[in-house]
Amino acid sequence: xxxxxxxxxxxxxxxxxxxxxxxxxxxxxxxxxxxxxxxxxxxxxxxxxxxxxxxxxxxxxxxxxxxxxxxxxxxxxxxxxxxxxxxxxxxxx
Numbered sequence: 001x002x003x004x005x006x007x008x009x010x011x012x013x014x015x016x017x018x019x020x021x022x023x024x025x026x027x028x029x030x031x032x033x034x035x036x037x038x039x040x041x042x043x044x045x046x047x048x049x050x051x052x053x054x055x056x057x058x059x060x061x062x063x064x065x066x067x068x069x070x071x072x073x074x075x076x077x078x079x080x081x082x083x084x085x086x087x088x089x090x091x092x093x
Contacts, residue, residue, distance in 0.1 A: 001084035017072040040067040
């Protein structure tokens with residue numbers, strides 16, 4: 001599975017388990033002193049996955065997989081997932 005396909009599959013999975021994914025608008029890093037990084041955080045008790053357009057798709061995959069594993073791991077454990085998605089979730093970060 002190509003990285004972009006894996007990323008899209010993880011986005012769909014995140015939507016299915018009601019994980020809030022926010023993809024920031026693109027910005028030119030030269031226009032500001034602040035460049036956000038992709039990360040997972042908790043805001044008012046709700047988990048947000050924040051993805052920066054400046055980060056590579058491989059980092060987006062790692063951040064999404066980590067959030068899915070930590071927040072929906074038990075739900076996903078009992079569910080069939082294609083091997084590429086299962087491998088992404090099982091990869092240690």
